[in-house]
Amino acid sequence: MRRLFLIAIALLFPCMLSAQYVPVSELKTQDAGGPLHGNADHALNPSSDFAAQSEASPDSATFKAINAIPQADQYSGSDMCAKMRAAALDAISKGIPQIDATHFSGTQACASDPLGGLVTTTPVNGHAPSANLTIRLGSVHIQTSVPWTITNSNLKLVGMDANVTQLEYTGSSKPAVLTIASSSPSTVGINGVRLSDMFIYGGSANITDAAVLIKAVHHSEFSNLNLWGSSSCGLHTMFAVTDTFQRIHVSINDAATNGLDSPSLHATPIHGLCLDELASGLQTTAGTVIDPIVENVTGAGIWLKSAVTMVFMAGTSENNTTSGGAPGGIQVDSPSWFNSFYGIDMEGNTAPDVLDNGRSTIYYNVIANEGITVGASAQWTDIQGGQVLSVSGSPSVWRRFGNTYETPIIINGGVKSGRTVNGVGYQLVTGPGCSIKVRSPATTGSCVTSSIPFPVDEKDGAANVVCTLAGAGGNTVVGPLVGINHEGFAIKLIAVDSTGTGGGTLTCHVGHN
DSSP: OOHHHHHHHHHHHHHHHHOOOOOOOOOOOOOOOOTTTTGGGGGHHHHHHHHHHSOOOOOOOOOOOETEEEBBBSEEEEEESHHHHHHHHHHHTTTTOOEEEETTTEEEOOSOOOTTSSSOSOOOOOOOOEEEEEOOOOOEEEESSSSSESSSSSEEOOOSSSTTTEEEEEESSSEEEEEESSSSTOOBEEEEEEEEEEEEEEEEEEEEEEEEEEEEEESOEEEEEEEOOSSSEEEEEEEOOEEEEEEEEEEHHHHHHHOOSGGGGSSOEEEEEEEEEEEEEOOEEEEESOEEESSSSSOOOOEEESSSSSSESSEEEEEEOTTTTTTTSEEEEEBBSOOOOEEEEOOOOOOOOEEEEEEEEESSEETTOOOEEEEETTTEEEESSSSSSOOEEEEEOOOOOOOOOOOOEEEEEEEEEEETTTEEEEEEOOOOTTTTTOOTTTTOBBBBOOOOEEETTTTOGGGGGEEEEOOOOTTTEEEOOEEETTTTTEEOOOOOOOSSSOOOOEEEEEEEO
């Protein structure tokens, strides 16, 4: 036995001497393009993968793929964008779900669109074909003379961070730096897009619509984006259903701190976020906007042109300078219904902070230091809590107000007082000519009956409502409570103004005994 052992050692010893030590840093692999582990339909084949890797030169210092992930900088192409496209097409053809473009660095010039039309098969169930691809970018400043597009579903473009991953458009006048839309957005939508962690901007006058324009894009996510350099909107949505927008910044402050040395040399957007429709009935709807930051634009920071059931959480729209009575913080147009704003901060804007002509808009615990104007087209506006300098306007229908205001609130041309010892006091100021139609302008010295809605909680009973009309000219009031429900109550008034000058104050107190 001992002799056999010695013979075996003698036979193996020369082989052991011939083996060479190879440092880990010198190991090199070349991937055959096989997909990642975990895909049962495309499992790795050790023999074929090994064979493909062995085709690479052992002295090569480059890797076309690492851990089966294509490295975009190692593909052929005239510039970064051409290489990215070559890597993306290769990955899609082999079922690989991602490419790595993080090795591009510094300033990279591009003369082509790397992302549009990656998959051109027939749409499925009214949606653009899927790319099923994630593209990761690194610390790079891309200067492209051609706008970028995303035309496929399930494509993710992910930067490293907005202060290091920049996409700048340097070409001639175009609607957007990046447009996400199919070739026929009215009939073919896009699902499952993710765009995040990038700074996207245009020049002084070469982007006319938005830094990022999306049309018929649904079930998608947009996060940690800084947008600037557009003469209209930072972000413009035209038909977007159940999308999430998180930390979208359209701010001159962020533009400067994220590397734009002279933001003033790039166009200042009029609006930060523009939520719109593609066509009648194709609105931006059922989505969430979390912590938006809009600063120093020249119009309403947040514009709901045609949006339904959108929810805004926190964030700010401030220091926006407007003219002609346009709001600086939020503008809600009449096609916009059932939208909600929670805890958003508006300060330093040109007054007013809000102009609302929508239906059933909720403002909950907002800060509006320049006030809220409710337009004539508004219905069922609901303002609760917060710090609101004033609410003015003559909406067609008011909803109700909470019981936590500490500052005057205007209702139908009058003033809603703060707390009283008996509960909440509501005041309607008639003004000269009985602007709330308590007095008929056609007959001096007399008034006609009128039903005036007062917001009130359903728990309040008729016995707790006390109204008086007082003021110069010997005003009097006669009239019982004629209706009460969860929307409010109505008083039928017979008022007399002996001087014909108006100016009386109708005050109704709602008790909570």
